[in-house]
Amino acid sequence: MTKKFNFDVTATDGRARTGVISTPRGEIRTPAFMPVGTAATVKAMLPESVRATGADILLGNTYHLMLRPTAERIARLGGLHRFMNWDRPILTDSGGFQVMSLAGLRKLTEEGVTFKSHIDGSRHALTPERSMEIQALLGSDIVMAFDECTPFPSDEATARRSMELSMRWARRSREAFGDRPGHALFGIQQGSVYRDQRQESADKLREIGFDGYAIGGLAVGEGQATMFEVLEYAPAMLPEDRPRYLMGVGKPDDIVGAVERGIDMMDCVLPSRSGRTGQAFTRFGVVNIRNARHQDDPRPLDEHCTCPACRNYSRAYLHHVNRAQEIIASMLLTWHNLHYFQELMQGLRDAIAEGRLAAFVSDFHARRAEGDI
Numbered sequence: 001m002t003k004k005f006n007f008d009v010t011a012t013d014g015r016a017r018t019g020v021i022s023t024p025r026g027e028i029r030t031p032a033f034m035p036v037g038t039a040a041t042v043k044a045m046l047p048e049s050v051r052a053t054g055a056d057i058l059l060g061n062t063y064h065l066m067l068r069p070t071a072e073r074i075a076r077l078g079g080l081h082r083f084m085n086w087d088r089p090i091l092t093d094s095g096g097f098q099v100m101s102l103a104g105l106r107k108l109t110e111e112g113v114t115f116k117s118h119i120d121g122s123r124h125a126l127t128p129e130r131s132m133e134i135q136a137l138l139g140s141d142i143v144m145a146f147d148e149c150t151p152f153p154s155d156e157a158t159a160r161r162s163m164e165l166s167m168r169w170a171r172r173s174r175e176a177f178g179d180r181p182g183h184a185l186f187g188i189q190q191g192s193v194y195r196d197q198r199q200e201s202a203d204k205l206r207e208i209g210f211d212g213y214a215i216g217g218l219a220v221g222e223g224q225a226t227m228f229e230v231l232e233y234a235p236a237m238l239p240e241d242r243p244r245y246l247m248g249v250g251k252p253d254d255i256v257g258a259v260e261r262g263i264d265m266m267d268c269v270l271p272s273r274s275g276r277t278g279q280a281f282t283r284f285g286v287v288n289i290r291n292a293r294h295q296d297d298p299r300p301l302d303e304h305c306t307c308p309a310c311r312n313y314s315r316a317y318l319h320h321v322n323r324a325q326e327i328i329a330s331m332l333l334t335w336h337n338l339h340y341f342q343e344l345m346q347g348l349r350d351a352i353a354e355g356r357l358a359a360f361v362s363d364f365h366a367r368r369a370e371g372d373i
């Protein structure tokens with residue numbers, strides 16, 4: 001890798017900013033939304049379709065890929081980009097979050113976590129060192145430090161113990177990552193909903209030194225109001241000349257609120273997962289295509305939308321193929337949702353660049369109905 005990893009802020013509007021992350025595999029326009037490609041695929045999408053929605057970067061998961069097909073096999077086959085036919089940037093999560101939410105029989109020690117695979121019950125271990133090794137084998141461009149996502153709710157003492165463990169693991173991740181030009185290592189802030197702990201975590205990460213900084217421990221059931229309370233102060237604790245990545249977020253209004261509060265990168269399974277269940281996100285709110293009221297409706301999901309689902313198909317058709325559990329239903333609704341999320345990001349980037357974010361946000365909220373439309 002000759003070219004290096006870089007981040008430039010290009011405009012600001014209040015606490016929000018636009019920027020460009022340069023990597024050897026291409027540029028990432030921020031604020032950016034990352035579609036989730038858990039098992040080396042964004043479910044129901046071809047990589048070229050994901051790119052057509054406007055995505056500059058995908059997310060992959062260490063936990064899933066280490067279990068199947070294993071990181072060693074992907075490395076032997078040329079790495080994750082070649083394996084999944086996506087030649088642009090990939091960010092990989094470090095595995096701790098998925099172990100706690102998916103694996104069985106978990107044992108957490110200072111060393112790391114041991115667990116049973118949710119696929120075949122085999123025993124595995126993840127440590128900061130092993131997580132760095134796996135992410136290097138995958139060849140991801142942005143590597144996440146190995147951390148523990150502090151459960152919510154946690155009392156202050158529990159949250160502190162968890163945060164301090166994650167900071168010791170952050171240092172071990174940094175040391176194990178080594179010097180890899182063109183590749184980035186992001187640290188992850190913890191501290192739950194406790195401002196002093198969030199500050200200590202940010203200070204520790206800054207002391208260790210990372211290429212980017214994630215806000216972890218959120219979107220874990222605390223609710224939007226509490227998440228926004230933390231986002232009132234947490235982003236500014238992190239270096240302003242580095243990308244700030246809010247993990248696991250979120251619904252469109254979560255995304256808008258996070259960008260307003262200084263977040264540059266986000267990822268969520270919501271647009272793809274809900275596409276498979278028949279939930280379509282539009283500028284007017286959520287359409288549940290399974291609802292009988294759509295069965296004779298000749299209109300598209302959203303007449304302003306230029307995605308293949310909205311250009312070529314009626315709600316009646318989408319209702320039919322969803323009810324019939326046809327594969328095309330997942331394809332079309334996933335494509336639409338990812339297109340809508342990327343269109344929202346482009347709207348946010350344009351509004352920030354032109355200094356009219358407040359107007360964009362009030363227009364965003366004014367259009368949206370509360371319930372299903």
Ligand SMILES: O=c1nc[nH]c2cc3[nH]c(NCCN4CCCCC4)nc3cc12
Binds near residue numbers: 148149188217218249
């Ligand atoms: O603290 C974290 N460290 C490492 N990875 C993470 C991933 C996360 N993902 C989430 N939330 C995901 C919420 N998502 C919403 C849609 C349905 C599935 C769950 N919080 C996270 C915190 C972390």
